[in-house]
Amino acid sequence: MKLGLWGASLLIASTQLSLLARSRRAWAATGLLLLPALIAWLVAAANDKVTPSGLSTMLGWHALLGVSVPLASLLLGVAVIAEEVEDRTITYLLLRPVPRASLLLGRLVPAVLWLWASCATGTALLVAAAATARGSDAGVSDGTRLPLLLAACAGVATYTALHAALGVWVKHAMIVGLAYSFTIEGFLSNLPGRNQSLTIQHHLRSLVAGTGDDAWQRIDGFGSTEWNPLFDAALVLALVVLVACIAGAWRLARRQFELPA
């Protein structure tokens, strides 16, 4: 009985999930997502004046959303297909009677699930570490922690899908992905004006702006930026995921991989 797209994807995904737990790359991505929590804990211990809500919004915005989410997604995203090519194990998958798109889907979904779990842990630890800050304010509210978690999860899904597709299309996906992360996501998203709406980062921040409370107003430029409406931002991110998956699957169905002996 030949497996269809969904059956093969599910089988690959279940195997891939157990392999991820043994993968150093996956744990490195988790480490990146936990890093803001560690920084929060160090800052809270070292500085008497920093407040819980100030620390969580500042690190959530700049460190988690701005650095950890794009880099952790890059690390696991390019590995979805490119790692199999680098390891020369893709032969075994390509020469089985399953739709090639299932290789992308079956390896992308576990990567995103892993990163979601890491994001949830990272956000919870960040908030917990920030709560130990000794400055006085109202504490970390749901209006701070839930938008942060939402944006982080949406971010890893979008970036991972994008980088997974990149891994199918280009040979040196990690280098291209790093260049994209720093030049487009890192630089363009912080420029004033409408250009920043070309970045995923802007739409993630729009999710925070659309669902967060006033605590986020203390971020520089937050109040003066024209954020996308919540629905539009979510729609753009969903479309990016969809287009990346379709483009990646289309290319994978046609691509030949020249693997050295």
Place this chain on the structure above:
Amino acid sequence: MTQAESSAPVVRAKDLARFYGDVVGVCDLSVDIPRGTVGLLGPNGAGKSTFLKLLAGELQPSRGSIEVLGAPPFANPSVHARLGFCPQQDALWDDMTAVEFVEFLLRLSGRESLAARSAALAALERVQLVDAKDRRLGGFSKGMRQRVRIAQAIAHEPELVVLDEPLTGLDPLARHATLELFRQLAAEGASVLFSTHVLHEVEALTQDVVLLHKGRLLARGKIAAIRALLDRHPRRYSIRARDSRRLARELVGLEGVESVQLKTDGLLVVATRRPEILLEALPGIASAARAGIASFESRDEGLEAVFDYLMGGAP
């Protein structure tokens, strides 16, 4: 299988070419490979792996066409369901155990969970790895890794088993057992196509060979014809001796010897049409001349020599 299917070639290549930029992988290759066991012979760089990758559907032709079991193999699940491929590259998912690896690939081939487990164990049994079934592949020796690659290629009982240098890295015992396994597969009705650059490995399994050289088809036929070609030419031997010059003088007059060359590094190359006389007389001659032989080897056993003969040149 209908009679037409059973007589149809398992592989049909027509004007097949594959280039890697300016480098020729295979070129203008037209060949029909029949059912049964066939050896794909050629020296390193002959295009064997490229041909097998085209055949397995890992690569697409740059020009021409290839059909495997009646259909183009590239990204073709219906061909892949009937084909088992053992790649040359030593690449496995090192975090998996042997049985997990074979079972996972079997499930991708459409086997149910329980059937996949028992077929995986049976395949590992056939390559004598069942005792190591629960060990991580990362801890396997080179020979064990080769055997597990063979196991995944045969586990789903494909009609055509394609193996790229399957005996590489195997010790003599495992090599013997693997050759026996290929015989069994052929006896069970599977077609086996395997590549090698070692002539006697092919002879141990089949008389049918396809010879590639520099990406082109050189010959297709029986291995006995190749042996006959070898016998029509003088055999050449390399001898390294303490006093090569003196040994050369003694060998010149020996029956059957056509030429004796003394290389600048002291290596003696002897060409003879009567190798049996040389082999019998050499110890006595060397001893009498006090030449002190350090090494002696045939220069004609390698495939390069066969190919040079076929191409019309002297080795």
